[in-house]
Amino acid sequence: MTQTKDTILEALKSVKFPGLSRDIVSFGIVKDIITKDGVVNVFVDVAARDESVPGKIEDEVARTVRALPGVKEVQVHMKWTQPSSAPASPHSRPEPSEPVLPGVRTKIAVASGKGGVGKSTVAAGLALMLQKLGLEVGLADFDIYGPSVPTLFGIHEKPRVFDNKILPLDRNGLKLMSMGFLVEPETPMIWRGPMVHQAADQFLRDVNWGELDVLVVDLPPGTGDAQMTLSQRIQLDGAVIVSTPQDLALIDARKGVAMFQKMNVPILGIVENMSSFLCPHCNHESHIFGHGGAEAEARRLGVPLLAELPLVPQLVAAADSGDPLMAIETHDVLSAAFQNMAESVAQRIGLIAAQ
Numbered sequence: 001m002t003q004t005k006d007t008i009l010e011a012l013k014s015v016k017f018p019g020l021s022r023d024i025v026s027f028g029i030v031k032d033i034i035t036k037d038g039v040v041n042v043f044v045d046v047a048a049r050d051e052s053v054p055g056k057i058e059d060e061v062a063r064t065v066r067a068l069p070g071v072k073e074v075q076v077h078m079k080w081t082q083p084s085s086a087p088a089s090p091h092s093r094p095e096p097s098e099p100v101l102p103g104v105r106t107k108i109a110v111a112s113g114k115g116g117v118g119k120s121t122v123a124a125g126l127a128l129m130l131q132k133l134g135l136e137v138g139l140a141d142f143d144i145y146g147p148s149v150p151t152l153f154g155i156h157e158k159p160r161v162f163d164n165k166i167l168p169l170d171r172n173g174l175k176l177m178s179m180g181f182l183v184e185p186e187t188p189m190i191w192r193g194p195m196v197h198q199a200a201d202q203f204l205r206d207v208n209w210g211e212l213d214v215l216v217v218d219l220p221p222g223t224g225d226a227q228m229t230l231s232q233r234i235q236l237d238g239a240v241i242v243s244t245p246q247d248l249a250l251i252d253a254r255k256g257v258a259m260f261q262k263m264n265v266p267i268l269g270i271v272e273n274m275s276s277f278l279c280p281h282c283n284h285e286s287h288i289f290g291h292g293g294a295e296a297e298a299r300r301l302g303v304p305l306l307a308e309l310p311l312v313p314q315l316v317a318a319a320d321s322g323d324p325l326m327a328i329e330t331h332d333v334l335s336a337a338f339q340n341m342a343e344s345v346a347q348r349i350g351l352i353a354a355q
């Protein structure tokens with residue numbers, strides 16, 4: 001029997017990333033397979049702090065491919081990089097083997113290379129539509145510099161504590177928790193740096209989310225150490241990148257994609273926000289910031305373009321006064337776009353079956 005790239009890739013789906021339940025193919029670390037006359041070359045790029053990981057993967061890949069009928073020889077080419085972000089202090093960092101957020105099946109981040117592109121709006125809308133698919137959903141706002149959940153949802157009460165655990169707030173079954181609830185808004189910026197880690201640890205350790213299918217995480221904007229450390233602690237299953245159509249935002253979005261790829265977090269797709277202007281009176285769509293940039297970028301990076309969300313004046317008004325989620329729910333174009341986005345994301349992380 002002759003093995004092809006596809007049959008070998010299929011077989012490699014049985015190889016788990018050491019210490020995790022995820023397989024190396026879905027992790028996206030198998031970069032290429034070349035097979036000729038029974039000689040198979042497998043190229044694997046792995047980023048891991050633990051230096052025993054590449055060896056373990058190499059052995060397991062070689063063993064798996066060698067066991068396939070028709071394979072005479074296997075060469076595994078490993079490329080190993082150690083993530084460069086500084087680890088947090090050893091006693092505050094959860095051990096990789098220790099499960100973070102038990103009871104939460106999957107964790108996805110909504111991130112952006114730069115601020116103000118609509119990341120929090122997308123995170124909230126995505127969480128809402130995932131819930132409408134029948135999933136148990138939580139929204140965790142980790143953006144300590146500009147916590148959005150209190151504003152987005154008009155919630156200013158403090159969450160309750162029960163049995164030494166913080167209970168998330170509830171909006172029609174959607175569970176909400178914000179760094180803004182843990183840190184007073186008046187806290188001077190200069191104190192916030194170390195508090196980010198402390199509050200993040202508290203978030204991961206002390207919030208009782210119950211059983212969730214998916215936790216949507218609103219990360220702080222940017223691609224620095226704080227974002228990397230948080231992403232690593234949360235042990236993300238995937239990331240959605242939000243951008244606006246302008247070139248500068250797209251350049252930053254590219255940095256966001258690169259950051260997650262470096263940490264082996266699968267990119268679920270790119271969302272272009274404020275893609276066009278939708279006139280509230282005549283529904284005419286104008287591409288005021290240009291068009292097609294995010295689509296081209298997504299194609300270049302080989303990731304899906306999850307949505308092109310128009311700029312909707314009702315949403316601006318709702319953000320200040322009322323309930324932006326209500327604005328999303330009741331706006332035909334926005335709600336359809338968010339629903340599509342939620343379906344693609346849920347499929348890609350295996351929460352619902354592909355159609």
Ligand SMILES: Nc1ncnc2c1ncn2[C@@H]1O[C@H](COP(=O)(O)OP(=O)(O)OP(=O)(O)O)[C@@H](O)[C@H]1O
Binds near residue numbers: 116117274315
């Ligand atoms: N598609 C849209 N149409 C109209 N207004 C929008 C849209 N998306 C976001 N906004 C508005 O733009 C502002 C910024 O959005 P949001 O707070 O979601 O961005 P962000 O990327 O989370 O910002 P920050 O970096 O400050 O956290 C908000 O007032 C929001 O209501």
Ligand SMILES: [Mg+2]
Binds near residue numbers: 119
């Ligand atoms: Mg925000």
